[in-house]
Amino acid sequence: MQSSSTQFPVALLSAERRGDLSEDVYRIKAANSPDVSVELAVTRLGLADQAQAQGVPVILLHGSFSNRRFWYSPKGIGLGATLARAGFDVWIPEMRGHGLSPRNRNWQHNRVADYAHYDLPVIGAFVREQTGQAPHWLGHSLGGTTLAAALGGGYLGADLVASAALFGAQVSRVYWPLKVPPVAWGAKLVIKRFAHISGSRLKRGPEDEPIGLALESLRWNGLFGRFGEKGNDWWAGLAKVQVPLLAVAGAGDFQDPVWACRKLFEQFGGDSKQFLRLGREEGFEAFGHVDMLVSKAAQAQVWPLVSGWLSNPQFPVHPSTVVAQPLATPDTASIV
Numbered sequence: 001m002q003s004s005s006t007q008f009p010v011a012l013l014s015a016e017r018r019g020d021l022s023e024d025v026y027r028i029k030a031a032n033s034p035d036v037s038v039e040l041a042v043t044r045l046g047l048a049d050q051a052q053a054q055g056v057p058v059i060l061l062h063g064s065f066s067n068r069r070f071w072y073s074p075k076g077i078g079l080g081a082t083l084a085r086a087g088f089d090v091w092i093p094e095m096r097g098h099g100l101s102p103r104n105r106n107w108q109h110n111r112v113a114d115y116a117h118y119d120l121p122v123i124g125a126f127v128r129e130q131t132g133q134a135p136h137w138l139g140h141s142l143g144g145t146t147l148a149a150a151l152g153g154g155y156l157g158a159d160l161v162a163s164a165a166l167f168g169a170q171v172s173r174v175y176w177p178l179k180v181p182p183v184a185w186g187a188k189l190v191i192k193r194f195a196h197i198s199g200s201r202l203k204r205g206p207e208d209e210p211i212g213l214a215l216e217s218l219r220w221n222g223l224f225g226r227f228g229e230k231g232n233d234w235w236a237g238l239a240k241v242q243v244p245l246l247a248v249a250g251a252g253d254f255q256d257p258v259w260a261c262r263k264l265f266e267q268f269g270g271d272s273k274q275f276l277r278l279g280r281e282e283g284f285e286a287f288g289h290v291d292m293l294v295s296k297a298a299q300a301q302v303w304p305l306v307s308g309w310l311s312n313p314q315f316p317v318h319p320s321t322v323v324a325q326p327l328a329t330p331d332t333a334s335i336v
Contacts, residue, residue, distance in 0.1 A: 005126055008032070013041070013100070019076050021084055022048045025100060028126060033118035040119055041100035042126065043068050045080055045090040055087040056162075057131040058310055059123065063141025063168075064213070065205025067099030068092045070140065070294065079293055079303055086307050089131055093123045095146075098207045108195040109212040112142070113229045116149035124160035134162040136310050140293055141256065142213075144169025148264060149227070151241045152234035163244040163313040165306070168253055168289050170260035171220065171227045171235070188218055235267060242270040244313035248302075250287035251279025272314060275322040278302065282320040 004010040008030040015024045024044040031038075060080055062070045071080030071092050084090045096110050096119070097103035104110070127135045137156075139147040144166035150156040151164060191214050199205040219225055228234040245268050249261035258277055265275045278287040278301075285297045292298055305317045316323060 005129055007125055007129060008122065010126060017048045018074075020048055021076055021081060022046045022050075026126070027100070028122055030118075030122045032122060033114060035104050035106045035114075037105040038096055038119070039102055039104070040096070040123065041068075041094045042123060043092045043094075043100075044130075045072065045084040045092065047084065047087075055089045056310060057089040057091060057127050057133050057135040058083055059091045059093065059127060059135045059137045061093065061120075061137065061139035061143030061147060062095070062098070063139075063143050064209050065199030065202075065207045067094050067207055069099070069206070079298075079306065082299070082303055083307060083310070088307075088310060091123075091127050091135065093119075095119070097210065108210045110210040111212045111216040112146050112149050113216065115146045116153055116234075117155050120146065120150040121155050121160065124156055128160055134158075134160055136163045136165070136313075137161060138165040138167070138306070138310075139169060140167045141169060141289065145171060148238065149234050151243070151268075152237035153228070153232050154237055154240075158243065161243045163246070163310070165246040165248070165309060166261070166264065167248045167293055168250060168256045168261065169247070170249075170256045170264050172260040172263045173257065174221070188215065191215060191218070238264075238267045239269045241268050245270060245273035246276065246309050246313065246317065247274070248276045248278060248292065250289060250292040251277060251281075251284075252286040252288040253292070255289045273323070274317060276305070276318055276320065277322075282318065 004012050004026055008028065011027045013025045013027050026042045026044070028040045028042060060071045062068065072078035080090050080092055094101040095115055097107045124135060137147055147164055148166065148169060151161070191211060194211050196208040196210055197214060199207045199209065220227055226233060226235060245265070247261055247265035249258040251258060262275055265273065278284040278292055280286055284301050287298065292302060309317045
């Protein structure tokens with residue numbers, strides 16, 4: 001079978017019409033990481049009656065215990081479907097072992113470091129090859145954390161990132177007991193007994209997560225832990241990132257609280273960055289961790305702001321937005 005890419009093997013698994021949308025599913029086997037069995041599924045959403053996608057490319061990264069269905073349901077409902085109908089060229093990857101991406105040989109040892117170092121650059125390169133443009137990236141929860149790691153680690157260059165949007169993403173919430181070495185050691189011994197964390201059993205989502213992610217989180221939260229890996233301090237690297245940034249936090253999000261999301265936002269460099277709190281004081285619902293992007297209230301209040309941001313990241317998305325420095329003021333026609 002002929003590859004859909006000149007850079008690495010890519011197979012077109014399916015090309016279907018879903019109502020008014022087209023759904024093309026690709027599987028990338030780049031063999032660029034130590035585990036050469038890794039294969040990544042990437043779904044492209046567009047308008048079924050449009051012969052070729054013309055819009056701005058957008059990559060949507062799901063969070064933990066999730067898959068592509070976070071962004072669009074089988075009935076064509078969701079932010080991803082809405083962006084495709086608005087004319088954007090929407091790409092939805094699924095992380096290793098999630099959704100249509102098969103579990104790789106060493107799946108239980110997968111970490112954010114692997115996603116950031118190996119997978120996101122391949123996804124970005126494929127989308128850029130197919131569209132001829134640097135894509136915009138939007139990540140929710142762990143998807144946003146992974147995107148921050150890829151940017152801070154220098155794995156995603158400016159040629160692959162037109163802008164970055166982080167929803168409910170943070171790395172600063174402290175679990176003080178894990179700062180005590182005996183507690184951390186005990187937790188590590190217990191966690192190592194398991195191969196994965198069950199999303200369905202914990203009622204967190206439809207997917208399982210590899211135990212490698214939990215062990216990595218323990219290291220980040222340890223006594224001398226840091227957001228990074230050996231020889232690469234992602235947290236320090238964020239100060240050098242210059243891409244347009246939007247960070248969004250929900251006032252009712254107790255998993256990734258506003259103050260922690262704000263701290264991650266402030267660590268980014270660059271002159272074009274905005275922070276938005278979704279709360280009643282700002283005129284929104286008091287959004288929580290998931291419903292900030294998946295709910296009828298989000299459809300009415302948040303999705304139009306996302307579309308506006310992707311259309312022009314230089315304009316404030318909302319009157320309450322905290323900006324790094326004064327941005328251009330949009331005219332009335334530019335507000336979505």
